[in-house]
Amino acid sequence: MxxxxxxxxxxxxxxxxxxxxxxxxxxxxxxxxxxxxxxxxxxxxxxxxxxxxxxxxxxxxxxxxxxxxxxxxxxxxxxxxxxxxxxxxxxxxxxxxxxxxxxxxxxxxxxxxxxxxxxxxxxxxxxxxxxxxxxxxxxxxxxxxxxxxxxxxxxxxxxxxxxxxxxxxxxxxxxxxxxxxxxxxxxxxxxxxxxxxxxxxxxxxxxxxxxxxxxxxxxxxxxxxxxxxxxxxxxxxxxxxxxxxxxxxxxxxxxxxxxxxxxxxxxxVIPTRLGRHGAALVQGDRWNLKNAQFREDFQPLDETCPCYTCQNFTRAYLHHLIKAKEMLAYMLLSLHNVTELIQFTVRIRESILGDRFVEDFGDWLEPEPSEKTNSC
The missing domain is CATH 3.20.20.105 (Queuine tRNA-ribosyltransferase-like)
Structure with missing residues (x-):
């Protein structure tokens, strides 16, 4: 070995x-x-x-x-x-x-x-x-x-x-x-x-x-x-x-x-499964790009994301592709979602190296709000 x-x-x-x-x-x-x-x-x-x-x-x-x-x-x-x-x-x-x-x-x-x-x-x-x-x-x-x-x-x-x-x-x-x-x-x-x-x-x-x-x-x-x-x-x-x-x-x-x-x-399998269903992961949240609110939204999915999707396409374009049932929509969303989760762990790595892990990611270390409610 x-x-x-x-x-x-x-x-x-x-x-x-x-x-x-x-x-x-x-x-x-x-x-x-x-x-x-x-x-x-x-x-x-x-x-x-x-x-x-x-x-x-x-x-x-x-x-x-x-x-x-x-x-x-x-x-x-x-x-x-x-x-x-x-x-x-x-x-x-x-x-x-x-x-x-x-x-x-x-x-x-x-x-x-x-x-x-x-x-x-x-x-x-x-x-x-x-x-x-x-x-x-x-x-x-x-x-x-x-x-x-x-x-x-x-x-x-x-x-x-x-x-x-x-x-x-x-x-x-x-x-x-x-x-x-x-x-x-x-x-x-x-x-x-x-x-x-x-x-x-x-x-x-x-x-x-x-x-x-x-x-x-x-x-x-x-x-x-x-x-x-x-x-x-x-x-x-x-x-x-x-x-x-x-x-x-x-x-x-x-x-x-x-x-x-x-x-x-x-x-x-979450990132590609969501992508195949028209959903995007953005800063930990799930967005349904089929929703009409994205029809005239000309921002990238996530301005901080380095992926090919976010660097080249808008939410409106992705919404259009999904409504048209174009294969490209699911490919672009899957790529973004995978990048999103990788980048999350990359940022955590950098925060540990910089002695900022709890400071930067403390909110994610807490239980879900619903768990807190159920435990009361």
């Missing part, structure tokens, strides 16, 4: 927030940083050049989806994911565990792995930890994720405890199956909302001395308060000298609070 290292550059004096650099065979990832999701070897509607301009240091693809289409064999013959999708920066592949376990009516969990029926063609697929790692070895991403069992957010303790224990057993099988030293295998801390299970899982994973660690099983139905508690409790239990990844999170407030707990990188 000499290809990978995490350098801790600065720590916040008031929180557990930190600045670091994650070194990979395809370049560095400056942290904290939002990572765009490119499930099928593309970030929907955004070219690799525009991703680079948006300062997307690392992008994600998904093992489950790429196994179904086009198949890891095709990607391997193409020279690996980097060549296949024309992206020469770092790539992370999720194991597909979340997607497999979301097929609740189409899969059967066993100790050996999970058998599920392909939603594409109906064929039976036997996904084991070894198979997930072999697929990811063939895909060739810089970072690969262990195959885990992700229980739903409302699962009871017995279910979560069993899933967490199985995740650890599967992780050890993933470690044994992993064949490439130019790929970093990350383990995933499960445990639901049960903090003692999270602590036990974290301790077991740390003993394996992996190059990086993820917190999974959040944003699967829990309340914002429970997500925050899990992250605040779990992140400090992971090694300070290793990169920490919070899976499936991508709002301003969630990221700011997680960074304050010591998390380094994030991913979420």
């Amino acid at each position: 000499s290809h990978f290292s995490f350098e801790l550059k600065k720590e916040c004096q008031d929180t557990k927030a930190r600045v670091g650099v994650f070194n990979t065979p395809h370049g560095i990832v400056e942290t904290p940083r939002f990572m765009p999701v490119g499930t099928l070897a593309n970030v929907k509607g955004i070219t690799p050049d525009h991703l680079a301009q948006a300062q997307a240091h690392m992008v994600l693809s998904n093992t489950y989806h790429l196994h179904l289409q086009p198949g890891e064999g095709i990607v391997k013959k193409a020279g690996g994911l980097h060549r296949f999708m024309a992206w020469d920066g770092p790539i992370l592949t999720d194991s597909g565990g979340f997607q497999v376990f979301s097929l609740s009516e189409m899969r059967k969990i066993r100790e050996e792995g999970v058998v599920f029926r392909s939603p594409k063609d109906g064929r039976l697929i036997d996904m084991t930890p070894e198979r997930s790692i072999q697929i990811q070895n063939d895909l060739g991403a810089d970072v690969i994720m262990a195959f885990d069992e992700c229980p739903p957010g409302d699962a009871g303790r017995d279910v979560v405890e069993a899933a967490t224990a199985r995740t650890y057993r599967w992780l050890k099988r993933c470690v044994a199956a992993h064949k490439r030293d130019d790929q970093a295998l990350f383990g995933i801390v499960q445990g639901g909302i049960f903090l003692d299970l999270r602590a036990k899982a974290a301790a077991e994973l740390v003993d394996l001395d992996l190059p990086g660690y993820a917190i999974g099983g959040v944003s699967v139905g829990e309340s914002p308060e429970n997500i925050r508690k899990v992250v605040q409790h779990t992140a400090p239990l992971l090694p300070k000298e290793k990169i920490r990844y919070l899976m499936g999170v991508g709002t301003y407030r969630e990221m700011a609070q997680a960074i304050a707990s010591g998390i380094d990188v994030f991913d979420c």
Whole structure:
């Protein structure tokens, strides 16, 4: 694993927030940083050049989806994911565990792995930890994720405890199956909302001395308060000298609070999903560009945003494209939304380096107003 290292550059004096650099065979990832999701070897509607301009240091693809289409064999013959999708920066592949376990009516969990029926063609697929790692070895991403069992957010303790224990057993099988030293295998801390299970899982994973660690099983139905508690409790239990990844999170407030707990990188489908529905992220708020109020609004979406969309087009033009159902609208909005979240983490990085994190981002460190109301 000499290809990978995490350098801790600065720590916040008031929180557990930190600045670091994650070194990979395809370049560095400056942290904290939002990572765009490119499930099928593309970030929907955004070219690799525009991703680079948006300062997307690392992008994600998904093992489950790429196994179904086009198949890891095709990607391997193409020279690996980097060549296949024309992206020469770092790539992370999720194991597909979340997607497999979301097929609740189409899969059967066993100790050996999970058998599920392909939603594409109906064929039976036997996904084991070894198979997930072999697929990811063939895909060739810089970072690969262990195959885990992700229980739903409302699962009871017995279910979560069993899933967490199985995740650890599967992780050890993933470690044994992993064949490439130019790929970093990350383990995933499960445990639901049960903090003692999270602590036990974290301790077991740390003993394996992996190059990086993820917190999974959040944003699967829990309340914002429970997500925050899990992250605040779990992140400090992971090694300070290793990169920490919070899976499936991508709002301003969630990221700011997680960074304050010591998390380094994030991913979420929110920015491109909103873009495909005509919505823009602006300073943490969601704007529906279909609304008539934008018809004669000739300002950029965000004057402070460096993205191609904001530098060249107005709200009125985007409104027009959406009303006309032009494909360009969804591409421009997706590009802006991805840039918006990346720039948010870039600004946080700069604020930590300048000892201004709490001063500059204190509002985002507070719970949602609705949470405060509900707790009274």
